Amino acid sequence: MKPLEELLHGIPVEELAGPRDAAIEALAFDSRAVRPGSCFFAIPGTQCDGHDFIGAALAAGATAVVCERMPAERPEGVAFVRVKDAHGALADAATAFYDHPSRALKLVGVTGTNGKTTTATLLYDLVRTLGYRAGLISTVVYRIDDERIESTHTTPDPVRLNAMLRRMVDAGCSYCFMECSSHAIVQERTRGLDFAGGLFTNITHDHLDYHKTFAEYIRAKKLFFDRLPQGAFALTNADDRNGAVMLQNTAARRYTYSLRSMADFRAKILEMHPDGMLLRIDGSEVWVGFLGRFNASNLLVVYGTACLLGFDRAEVLRAMSALHPVSGRLEFIRAANGTTAVVDYAHTPDALENVLQTLDEVRRPEQRLIVVCGCGGDRDRTKRPEMAQIAVKYASTAIFTSDNPRHESPEAILDEMTAGLQPGDRYLRITDRAEAIRTAVMLSAPGDLLLVAGKGHETYQIVGDKRRHFDDREELRRDFAALDGGTAR
Numbered sequence: 001m002k003p004l005e006e007l008l009h010g011i012p013v014e015e016l017a018g019p020r021d022a023a024i025e026a027l028a029f030d031s032r033a034v035r036p037g038s039c040f041f042a043i044p045g046t047q048c049d050g051h052d053f054i055g056a057a058l059a060a061g062a063t064a065v066v067c068e069r070m071p072a073e074r075p076e077g078v079a080f081v082r083v084k085d086a087h088g089a090l091a092d093a094a095t096a097f098y099d100h101p102s103r104a105l106k107l108v109g110v111t112g113t114n115g116k117t118t119t120a121t122l123l124y125d126l127v128r129t130l131g132y133r134a135g136l137i138s139t140v141v142y143r144i145d146d147e148r149i150e151s152t153h154t155t156p157d158p159v160r161l162n163a164m165l166r167r168m169v170d171a172g173c174s175y176c177f178m179e180c181s182s183h184a185i186v187q188e189r190t191r192g193l194d195f196a197g198g199l200f201t202n203i204t205h206d207h208l209d210y211h212k213t214f215a216e217y218i219r220a221k222k223l224f225f226d227r228l229p230q231g232a233f234a235l236t237n238a239d240d241r242n243g244a245v246m247l248q249n250t251a252a253r254r255y256t257y258s259l260r261s262m263a264d265f266r267a268k269i270l271e272m273h274p275d276g277m278l279l280r281i282d283g284s285e286v287w288v289g290f291l292g293r294f295n296a297s298n299l300l301v302v303y304g305t306a307c308l309l310g311f312d313r314a315e316v317l318r319a320m321s322a323l324h325p326v327s328g329r330l331e332f333i334r335a336a337n338g339t340t341a342v343v344d345y346a347h348t349p350d351a352l353e354n355v356l357q358t359l360d361e362v363r364r365p366e367q368r369l370i371v372v373c374g375c376g377g378d379r380d381r382t383k384r385p386e387m388a389q390i391a392v393k394y395a396s397t398a399i400f401t402s403d404n405p406r407h408e409s410p411e412a413i414l415d416e417m418t419a420g421l422q423p424g425d426r427y428l429r430i431t432d433r434a435e436a437i438r439t440a441v442m443l444s445a446p447g448d449l450l451l452v453a454g455k456g457h458e459t460y461q462i463v464g465d466k467r468r469h470f471d472d473r474e475e476l477r478r479d480f481a482a483l484d485g486g487t488a489r
Contacts, residue, residue: 001025004064004079007039007093011083015070018079022064027097027159028057029090036061041090044068050086066093087188094158095192101165102193105135105173106309109180109190111224112201112237114351116154116179118298119201121326123177123305129319130311135168137161137178140327140457144168155184158191165193175309182220190224197308198228199301200236200246204350218242228252233308235301238263257304259297265304269296274362286317290325292358294351299323328456330355333473335480337446343472345456347376347403349386352453356394363449368396370440373453374433375417377408384413385420391427395451397443398427401436403454404462433461434475441479452476 004022025037031053034040040057042050042065054071064079065071068086083089095102110120117139124136124143136143139154144167155161155178168176180190180198203221222245225234230251236243238258247254257265271278276289279296281303288299299320306316325331333341342359346352352373359369371391375384391398400417402410410431421427430436440450452472455461461470 001037002097004039004081007096008081009096011089011092013081013083015082016079017070017074018064019077020079022079024064024097027090027094028062029157029159031056031060034060034062036063038062039064039066039093041065041086041093042067042069043086043090066090085188088191091158091188091191094162097159098162098166100192100194101162101169102176102195104169105165106175106196107165107193108175108177108197108199108305108309109193109195109224110177110199110201111180111182111185111221112199113204113348114346114354115201115294115298115301116181117345118295118326118329119199119301120177120179122298122302122323124175125323126302126306126316126319127175127177129322130315132175133171133173135164135173135176135178137164137176139179145171145173147171153184154179154181155189158189161189161193180224182217185224186220191227195228195232197233197235197305198225198250198252199305200225200234200240200243201298201301202237202240202350203242204348218245222246222248225250225252235265235304235308237297237301239297255304255308257297257300259293259300265300265307267296267300267303269293272361281317282313284314284317286321288320288323290323291330291362292354294354294358295325295330326457328458328473330358331456331473333476333480335483337483339441339444339446339448339450339480341441341450341452341476341480343456343476344451344453345458346373346453347455349383349390352387353390353394355451355453356390359449359451360394364447366447368445368448369394369451370397370399370444370448371395371451371453372399372401372433372436372440373451374401374403374410375413375454376404377406377410377413379406381416384416385418388417388427389420392421392425396426397440398425399436399440400427400429401433402431402461403433404458406462407464433470433472437472437475438479441476441483450476 002024024039028034028038029041029043034057040062066081110116120138127134133145141151142149225246226249232252234250234252235255236246238256256263267281328345331343344355346355459471460467
């Protein structure tokens with residue numbers, strides 16, 4: 001239980017009506033989550049406005065309401081607080097309600113278009129390998145040391161986020177590594193957190209359905225670094241042309257990493273084989289079970305972060321050699337006849353090209369590459385033709401299919417994907433994703449490579465407002481097992 005005045009400390013309050021000493025049992029921004037004693041935050045959203053649900057929150061027992069517009073009716077005994085920014089007020093109140101848990105952790109935020117999940121997860125795995133308790137907040141899963149929690153958002157809302165950070169502290173965690181999405185940054189979900197460091201992976205076209213312009217997307221990422229405190233570190237990718245932009249106005253200590261140029265942390269790929277790479281990192285050689293330049297870059301930022309957190313360089317390199325790829329990221333499934341399928345989350349043009357370039361580098365001349373991919377509905381439409389062009393550029397045969405269509409017509413999405421293709425481009429359109437994967441398996445010859453891209457770790461497909469079970473890996477194993485004498489592993 002917290003006094004309302006304690007939660008509002010430091011929040012610019014424009015008007016306060018009702019009891020100032022209201023006792024707060026919980027915070028809520030969804031009226032369905034309100035219980036007696038809750039403080040309800042009326043958040044204006046893109047789909048609905050929390051101000052429309054103040055009545056429902058009061059009926060459920062809210063004892064305080066924080067809003068941007070005072071309601072006409074204000075029952076006695078309920079505190080009403082008007083603020084300019086309800087998103088920010090929720091974040092500030094959540095950190096206070098849970099006693100500022102990030103101050104008791106070394107919290108590192110990872111932002112960028114691609115590589116966030118891999119980087120955050122590998123840091124979590126690395127720190128635990130080195131003997132420390134740690135937390136993870138990622139697209140794939142949330143973890144409180146050993147405990148696994150289903151992930152609902154890349155970066156959860158401030159209430160759930162601070163609640164998990166508090167549980168991490170109570171569980172003895174010393175570190176937490178979290179993805180910071182552009183949506184979360186502009187919606188103030190990470191506001192009020194004390195970050196020990198911030199990492200930038202890269203930035204390419206994505207989420208323009210939300211940010212509208214690439215400049216606004218860049219601004220959202222940069223805002224994270226603008227807010228880092230003076231005692232934190234900011235580590236950016238010098239190989240990305242917008243990497244330096246992230247550091248322009250940060251108060252944090254500035255560092256860079258690169259595979260191509262001078263930087264504070266440097267790496268070079270010495271050898272690449274189907275089962276891994278030999279890297280030289282800051283003069284030392286290390287074998288890692290990962291493929292591709294993009295993974296070399298991910299591993300380099302992991303190394304740099306560990307060094308900036310104070311870990312011994314030699315111990316970090318030893319631990320890195322034992323790390324494994326993240327679920328749904330270049331995940332290999334092999335059939336008994338020698339056909340290999342790769343499942344990857346690549347759902348942006350840059351990510352898809354990175355994966356295809358990597359597979360192109362390691363495949364034998366006689367191996368064909370069959371690619372299955374699609375694009376999500378209700379998302380950035382500008383990338384659809386580019387995704388198709390990249391697929392046909394590398395594939396022996398490309399199969400375009402449904403991803404998560406949401407509220408769009410799958411056929412209309414495929415129309416936009418194929419609009420930029422040229423006569424003679426080798427591709428098929430198969431709307432049903434299971435049928436598309438099955439066709440790719442049937443078209444493959446022993447020894448070929450199949451890439452199924454876009455969904456990676458996801459175990460569902462979103463059609464309209466409903467999620468139905470669907471797992472690319474399950475489909476591949478089933479189809480491989482159906483081959484004559486075939487089994488999958």
